[in-house]
Structure formats: structure tokens, C-alpha cells
Amino acid sequence: MIHKLSVGLFLGVLWLLLSGKTSPLLLILGLLSALLALYLSLRMEVIDKEGYPIHLTVSTFRFIPWLIWKIILANLEVCYQILNPKARINPVYARIKCSQKSDLGKVVFANCITLTPGTISMSIDADSIAVHALSKAGIDELEQGEMDKRVTKMVGEN
Amino acid sequence: MYLAVVIAILITMLLALIRAIKGPTLYDRILAANIIGTKTVLIIATMGFLFGRPDFLDIALVYALINFIGVVAVLKYFEYGGFHFSGKPNAKKPEGKD
Amino acid sequence: MELLFTLLEWLCLLLGSIFLIIGGIGIHRFPDLFTRFHAASITDTLGAGFILLGLMIAAGMTLVTVKLLMILIFIFITSPSSTHALAKAAIHGGLKPKLDDQKDNQEKPS
Known part of the structure; x- marks a missing residue:
């Protein structure tokens, strides 16, 4: 109510x-x-925990500064790839495990992956997300799982 | 000085427009249209400051909404050949379009 | 103090313009559709972010700032959604991402 x-x-x-x-x-x-x-x-009947997640407000504010920092770093990386004429572009495709159970958590994680330049999410399954990355470094960083852990903590599922 | 920002946004839109004309596939063109839409939001907001009329921001806000809905609608049309597909993964794809 | 804010404003607008143009060059330099998404997302995140931040500093503490912040949040939520929809539609439409051929053991998209 x-x-x-x-x-x-x-x-x-x-x-x-x-x-x-x-x-x-x-x-x-x-x-x-x-x-x-x-x-x-x-x-x-669109007002539920998923359509209007007000209980996540505080954890979102704790999550956003870290995300913005990651976005800036990834932006500089991709800018370097664009401006350096000798840079070899070798895209990588891989599946990243995601530990979120709910649809909301998966959507937030996939959106965060796409929001950082250099990695985009292509399709979402039950427990993994297909990711296309501009370089191997982007995939390696996602496979370490820091973003996954932070998103899971943000949606309160750990 | 706001004029310089407007010119920079216009250059980006021009580059995206060239990509839309050259674009080898349909999806390159939709991507270019998406970029132009986002830049239009920025250009409307900056023009509001350039002319000293912040009311333009309401238009920018509405344009951001319309741009997103428009891109998703165009994609749905080209992916499934119409708007009648519900989006359920196990539903059957309509005939006659791939 | 006034001068500091003005300088900060122009710095943000300048950085935003630079990122926009770099993204614009990127969509011509990258070889295929899926790499072009990465260039497009530069213009959507830092380009739009810095320009709107600069305008926010110019507006000061008014309702205009709130509206600019709403536009920023809206762009940050919808731009990855439409990129994801576009990527999924492109895969559905039969496009294959151009991958690095030297690594044979990596998974190919279905």
C-alpha cells in the first residue's frame, strides 16, 4: 500500500x-x-517490485559513481583505439556468467555492460550473457566478475 | 561559444548521415538514425541556451522519448515483419519475412 | 568563483564536443556493424554526458538543471536498451560479427 x-x-x-x-x-x-x-x-498492474524498484534507491546511489568511473575509463580506451591509426581491431565474442536470479538484476547487468563502451550484450539466457567486445581486455575484465558482484549487491540478491 | 558546441554536434550528425547513406546493411542505417536522434536531443537543449529560451528543454525531453520508441518500433518491424508479434520467445515467427 | 564556474562549463562543453566528434570518426573507422556500436556508445555516454553537465553548470540551481538531469538519466537508460535491441535484431537478421580469426577455440555466435 x-x-x-x-x-x-x-x-x-x-x-x-x-x-x-x-x-x-x-x-x-x-x-x-x-x-x-x-x-x-x-x-x-505495472506497479510491483520490478516495475517500480524504489527499495533500491540507496544502493543505486552507491553503485552509480563506480559505474561512471568505469564508463570514463572504457571511453578513453575506445577513443585510443579510434584515434591510433596503427591499432589492430580484433573483436571478441564470449559468454559471461551472471549470478543475478531476477529479471531486473539481469537487465541492470546487461545495461551496465552495454553502457560501458567496448562491450555490448547481445543476448541473455538463464545464467549467462553473450557479450561482444572490442578487445580481449574488455572480456577479461568482465570475467573477473567485479561488475557482476556489484550489480548483484545493488539489487540485493547476495 | 554555444555556437561552437552546436557546430560540433552538427559535424557528428553529418558523419552519421554519411554512414547512413554509405551503410552496407540496414542495421548500419538504423544505428545512424539512432545516433542522429540522440544528437538532436542535445542540439535542441544547446539551442535553448543559445537563444536564451530554456523552454526548449521540454521539447528535448519529449524528443528523447519519441526517439527511443521510434527506434524500437522500426527494429520490431524489420525483425518480425510487423507489429503483431508479441515478443514471446516460443511464439511462431510470421511467414514471408526474414 | 564566477570565473571558475564559467571555465568549468566551457571545459565540459569542449570535452563533450571532442568526444562527440571522436565517436563520429569511429563509426567510419571501424570495420563492421558490431564494432560500430562501440563508437556510437561513446557519443551516447561521455559526449552527451559532458555536454549536458556543462549546460547544467551554466543553468545553476534551477528547474532547468532538473530537466537536464532527467534528459541525462533518460539517455543513459534508453541508449543501451536500443543498442541491445539493434544488436539482437542484427543477429536475428543473419549478420555475423567479424571476429579475430587467429583464435580458433573461441565460441562462434549462433
Whole structure:
């Protein structure tokens, strides 16, 4: 119940941030639109732990700085490959084990893999993700499993 | 100086456009279209600052939504030959398109 | 203090522009579709990230910053999703990634 009410609160705050208006009429209209969106999403039954994972907020904020650091490092690596005229490009294809059980965890892990340049996820199975990498180094780093461990910790499944 | 950023984004869009014209496969062209869409979001946001009208950001936000939906819709169309495929892995692929 | 923020803003915008153009060159330099994804993801992550960060510093603590942050979060969530959809559609459509031939023992995509 509290979980569902928090969706309404979130929608109201989102409306306020996007509009920035505070006259009474517009506030009432905004409240009505937030309630309408809440009613529609309740009817569609999309509000559950997977569709609205608010219980992960704190762990997400702990996860994001590390991810951004990884993204910057991977970006510099790929930029070097692009700008160096002598660089030999030898792509690698491999399967990476993923330890997440839920669909949400797998999606977050696959998205993190794709978000770091140099590795993209091609397809997801029950316990592994097919990864295409620009160089062998990217696969080696994923096979060490630090990102896997951090994502599992973030979605709270260890 | 915002103008320099706009010009840099335009150069990137031009490079992507050349790839879209040259692109050997269909998917290269969709990739180029995706890049151009993301850069359009950036160019709208920067133009808002260039003209001193931050209202443009609402348009950029909506364009980001439309771009994503558009790319996924085009891909679904070319992958399954229509929009009637539900996406379930064991459902049968429609005939007449590969 | 004012000068520092201005400098930081232009530095972010400059870095963003450089990353965008490097990504643009990358989609011409790489040999096949699956390597071009990596170049495209540079423009989507650091290129877009630095430019929006620069605009955020220019806007200061206003609602404009919140909107820019929303655009940034949205790009960071949707860009890997559409890349993954594109890669999956390309494999489904019969394209094979060009791999390094010297390693025979590695798995070929089905």
C-alpha cells in the first residue's frame, strides 16, 4: 500500500519539477493528472517490485559513481583505439556468467555492460550473457566478475 | 561559444548521415538514425541556451522519448515483419519475412 | 568563483564536443556493424554526458538543471536498451560479427 502511494507522490513531484508553476488552479490540475496516471498504472498492474524498484534507491546511489568511473575509463580506451591509426581491431565474442536470479538484476547487468563502451550484450539466457567486445581486455575484465558482484549487491540478491 | 558546441554536434550528425547513406546493411542505417536522434536531443537543449529560451528543454525531453520508441518500433518491424508479434520467445515467427 | 564556474562549463562543453566528434570518426573507422556500436556508445555516454553537465553548470540551481538531469538519466537508460535491441535484431537478421580469426577455440555466435 505504502509502495503504491509512493508512486503517486513520485508522480506529483515529477509534475511539479517539470512544470515549475505554483498557481492554485494549475496545482489542482497537476494533482488530478498525477492521480489519473496513478489510477491507470494501478489498472494496468505495472506497479510491483520490478516495475517500480524504489527499495533500491540507496544502493543505486552507491553503485552509480563506480559505474561512471568505469564508463570514463572504457571511453578513453575506445577513443585510443579510434584515434591510433596503427591499432589492430580484433573483436571478441564470449559468454559471461551472471549470478543475478531476477529479471531486473539481469537487465541492470546487461545495461551496465552495454553502457560501458567496448562491450555490448547481445543476448541473455538463464545464467549467462553473450557479450561482444572490442578487445580481449574488455572480456577479461568482465570475467573477473567485479561488475557482476556489484550489480548483484545493488539489487540485493547476495 | 554555444555556437561552437552546436557546430560540433552538427559535424557528428553529418558523419552519421554519411554512414547512413554509405551503410552496407540496414542495421548500419538504423544505428545512424539512432545516433542522429540522440544528437538532436542535445542540439535542441544547446539551442535553448543559445537563444536564451530554456523552454526548449521540454521539447528535448519529449524528443528523447519519441526517439527511443521510434527506434524500437522500426527494429520490431524489420525483425518480425510487423507489429503483431508479441515478443514471446516460443511464439511462431510470421511467414514471408526474414 | 564566477570565473571558475564559467571555465568549468566551457571545459565540459569542449570535452563533450571532442568526444562527440571522436565517436563520429569511429563509426567510419571501424570495420563492421558490431564494432560500430562501440563508437556510437561513446557519443551516447561521455559526449552527451559532458555536454549536458556543462549546460547544467551554466543553468545553476534551477528547474532547468532538473530537466537536464532527467534528459541525462533518460539517455543513459534508453541508449543501451536500443543498442541491445539493434544488436539482437542484427543477429536475428543473419549478420555475423567479424571476429579475430587467429583464435580458433573461441565460441562462434549462433
